[in-house]
Amino acid sequence: MSDIYIICVEDEPQVLDVVIRDLAKLEEVFPIEIAHSADEARQLISEIKEEGNRIGLAICDHIMPGDKGVDLMIEMQKDPFTEHTRKVLLTGQAGLEETIEAVNKAKLNRYISKPWKPQQILEVAVDELTTYVIEHEKELLPFMAVLDQERIQEAIRSKGYV
Amino acid sequence: MLTRKKQKSFNLKTVTGLSLGLFGFLLPLIFQFDGLSYAGHIALGIFLMAAVFWMFETIPIYSTSMLVIFLQITLLSQQGLLYSETQLPEAAPEHQSGNEWLVPAGAIQDGKVLVIQDARKYKPLEVNVLETGEMTRVESADISTDTRLVADTRHKLVGYTPPGFSVFFGTLANPIIILFLGGFMLAGASVKYNLDKNLTNVLLKPFGQKPMFIILGLMIVTATLSAFMSNTATTAMMMTVAIPIAMQVSKEDKFRIILALSIPIAANIGGMATPIGTPPNAIVIANLTQQGINIAFGSWVALMLPLTILLLFIAWTAMRILYPPTIDSFKLSLKGSFDKSLKAKILYALFAITVLLWFTEAQHGIPSSMVAFLPIVGLTVTSVMKQEDIRSLPWEVLWLVAGGIALGISMENTGLAMWLVSSISWDAFPQLLLLLVFGFVALMLSNFLSNTVTATLLIPLAVSMGTAGIAGEGFSLVITSLVIGAACNMAMLLPISTPPNAIAMSTGFIKTPDMVKVGIIIGLVGIVAVLVLSQLYWPLIMN
Numbered sequence: 125m126s127d128i129y130i131i132c133v134e135d136e137p138q139v140l141d142v143v144i145r146d147l148a149k150l151e152e153v154f155p156i157e158i159a160h161s162a163d164e165a166r167q168l169i170s171e172i173k174e175e176g177n178r179i180g181l182a183i184c185d186h187i188m189p190g191d192k193g194v195d196l197m198i199e200m201q202k203d204p205f206t207e208h209t210r211k212v213l214l215t216g217q218a219g220l221e222e223t224i225e226a227v228n229k230a231k232l233n234r235y236i237s238k239p240w241k242p243q244q245i246l247e248v249a250v251d252e253l254t255t256y257v258i259e260h261e262k263e264l265l266p267f268m269a270v271l272d273q274e275r276i277q278e279a280i281r282s283k284g285y286v
Numbered sequence: 287m288l289t290r291k292k293q294k295s296f297n298l299k300t301v302t303g304l305s306l307g308l309f310g311f312l313l314p315l316i317f318q319f320d321g322l323s324y325a326g327h328i329a330l331g332i333f334l335m336a337a338v339f340w341m342f343e344t345i346p347i348y349s350t351s352m353l354v355i356f357l358q359i360t361l362l363s364q365q366g367l368l369y370s371e372t373q374l375p376e377a378a379p380e381h382q383s384g385n386e387w388l389v390p391a392g393a394i395q396d397g398k399v400l401v402i403q404d405a406r407k408y409k410p411l412e413v414n415v416l417e418t419g420e421m422t423r424v425e426s427a428d429i430s431t432d433t434r435l436v437a438d439t440r441h442k443l444v445g446y447t448p449p450g451f452s453v454f455f456g457t458l459a460n461p462i463i464i465l466f467l468g469g470f471m472l473a474g475a476s477v478k479y480n481l482d483k484n485l486t487n488v489l490l491k492p493f494g495q496k497p498m499f500i501i502l503g504l505m506i507v508t509a510t511l512s513a514f515m516s517n518t519a520t521t522a523m524m525m526t527v528a529i530p531i532a533m534q535v536s537k538e539d540k541f542r543i544i545l546a547l548s549i550p551i552a553a554n555i556g557g558m559a560t561p562i563g564t565p566p567n568a569i570v571i572a573n574l575t576q577q578g579i580n581i582a583f584g585s586w587v588a589l590m591l592p593l594t595i596l597l598l599f600i601a602w603t604a605m606r607i608l609y610p611p612t613i614d615s616f617k618l619s620l621k622g623s624f625d626k627s628l629k630a631k632i633l634y635a636l637f638a639i640t641v642l643l644w645f646t647e648a649q650h651g652i653p654s655s656m657v658a659f660l661p662i663v664g665l666t667v668t669s670v671m672k673q674e675d676i677r678s679l680p681w682e683v684l685w686l687v688a689g690g691i692a693l694g695i696s697m698e699n700t701g702l703a704m705w706l707v708s709s710i711s712w713d714a715f716p717q718l719l720l721l722l723v724f725g726f727v728a729l730m731l732s733n734f735l736s737n738t739v740t741a742t743l744l745i746p747l748a749v750s751m752g753t754a755g756i757a758g759e760g761f762s763l764v765i766t767s768l769v770i771g772a773a774c775n776m777a778m779l780l781p782i783s784t785p786p787n788a789i790a791m792s793t794g795f796i797k798t799p800d801m802v803k804v805g806i807i808i809g810l811v812g813i814v815a816v817l818v819l820s821q822l823y824w825p826l827i828m829n
Contacts, residue, residue, distance in 0.1 A: 265788055265789060265791075265792040266792070268789075268792035268793055268794070269792060269793065269794035273525070273529050273793060274525075274526050274529050274530070277522040277523070277525040277526045277529070277789070278522070278523075278526055279522075280518065280519070280522035280789065281477060281482075281519050281522040281523040281526070282477055283519075283678070
């Protein structure tokens with residue numbers, strides 16, 4: 125079975141540390157990889173693809189040196205490999221227009237504004253990954269312990285298998 | 287790196303399974319076993335291969351079933367590769383004097399010759415063997431110059447009359463399969479219209495807020511629902527009720543263990559209560575039906591319900607002693623209301639009528655699988671179940687059961703099952719010990735294999751002991767099959783034992799030792815209970 129990755133794209137190391145710490149609980153099931161810029165992210169995505177794994181969740185800052193977060197997300201939406209990846213924009217500085225673009229063109233799933241409350245990132249990640257595995261995984265049991273149990277049980281019930 | 291390692295061990299498992307399976311298939315073709323017919327050798331090959339594939343899950347268990355049926359139509363059917371052109375080899379007896387005849391040595395087996403009736407049929411005739419040699423001298427008044435004998439008693443048509451291929455295909459429309467399909471339709475529609483959830487809310491209310499009574503309530507409701515729905519779907523649904531309760535207690539509280547354990551246990555046990563509760567029941571019923579023994583829906587429930595109630599109570603008591611709750615009471619938020627749309631009402635009505643008809647078979651005499659066609663037709667005619675709903679039914683389970691039934695047919699009619707059991711002199715065994723052995727083997731196997739697969743492998747053996755009359759006095763085919771079926775459903779030692787166990791384990795509320803502790807109690811008490819019932823209670827119901 126291939127692994128489902130979480131990727132975090134953020135240029136500020138301190139912020140990245142906080143995000144990783146917040147998501148630590150998920151790491152035993154969903155390996156977390158980081159990138160400091162859109163370019164690094166592209167390389168990371170192609171590495172994950174080559175190893176036959178998938179990306180379930182991308183958490184991305186908007187303001188970064190080089191390409192902006194929204195542009196990266198639009199690109200990911202166009203690529204079949206990352207089309208179904210759940211996309212979360214994490215930023216304090218995206219303007220209204222850019223945000224609209226992200227929603228419309230990148231099919232952005234969530235928007236978290238800085239500064240965020242403790243637990244907020246984990247809650248969003250759990251919720252988005254739950255949606256991802258329910259939609260894309262046949263075998264849901266390995267994810268039960270770290271994700272939203274009620275939703276996964278409900279999915280198993282409605283699939284109705286014996 | 288980790289991923290690659292997983293990949294490699296997966297390949298190793300597949301390769302081992304495949305080669306063992308293939309070896310199993312070829313073994314009877316390489317070695318000749320005494321007393322087993324030619325067709326029996328082929329059936330043995332199919333049996334060994336299927337057993338290996340089912341045990342190792344080299345290929346999905348339902349596709350093993352498909353493979354079984356494929357091999358049967360190609361190798362064991364009248365139209366298949368081996369039998370389509372075959373005729374019995376003829377030999378004419380040479381007249382000596384009076385009633386004395388010379389026949390080829392190969393035509394005699396255990397003091398009998400086989401008199402040919404048509405190209406594929408013969409009748410055994412006992413003769414008096416006077417002198418053996420290349421041509422054997424025999425004495426019999428029933429042989430004439432017109433008599434044609436089977437020249438070779440080890441020919442592939444001896445001991446086996448190949449059935450038409452449609453017999454093997456037909457297992458997929460076996461009445462028991464249709465009964466299950468009816469059950470699937472009702473269960474699928476119930477999930478679609480949330481009947482299962484709303485029923486749960488109504489049924490749980492009287493159990494109040496005391497922890498152990500909530501558990502008792504959860505167990506009773508789970509068992510009731512899983513008697514009609516799949517054990518897995520019931521477990522998942524009940525977990526959505528249990529998880530909010532679990533969130534009210536601290537992570538260290540052992541009450542979480544009881545919550546997570548009680549539901550899969552009750553779902554496994556509840557599956558025993560009705561014929562449609564769980565697939566092993568189908569294997570029991572299908573095998574008995576082939577022997578001309580019909581068990582009505584209501585009689586099955588009458589036979590199994592006391593066992594179900596007893597096991598639920600024992601599991602509840604055991605958990606109460608092992609993990610005493612520390613909290614006094616809970617808030618149970620039971621939300622939701624019954625769907626009042628027309629379609630939902632049609633479902634409620636059809637469900638009620640079907641179950642009523644199932645339980646009253648003794649009064650009206652309509653077999654339960656005929657009744658099962660009522661919801662199949664009723665729910666589709668009224669569009670309560672649409673195309674996409676029908677597609678999402680667990681069809682692979684029907685294939686799994688059909689393959690099991692088909693394998694049973696070949697084990698029976700090739701003489702394989704009989705050959706397997708006749709190597710041990712069973713009549714030396716007291717009946718109770720025999721039941722204990724079967725029950726214990728079923729329980730052990732089923733803890734590691736799919737319950738359905740275990741039933742598929744064991745029940746044909748019990749059936750042939752019954753039909754061959756080698757089991758000694760007091761042997762009852764029905765009781766032995768029921769003991770095996772019940773034992774298959776009582777296996778809940780490990781997370782891998784049943785899908786409900788796997789679901790409970792995945793919540794992270796329990797550890798394997800917790801499951802093993804309660805599983806051992808249920809397994810051991812269950813076997814004793816089923817033996818007691820088989821001697822004291824079942825005979826009353828069946829007469």
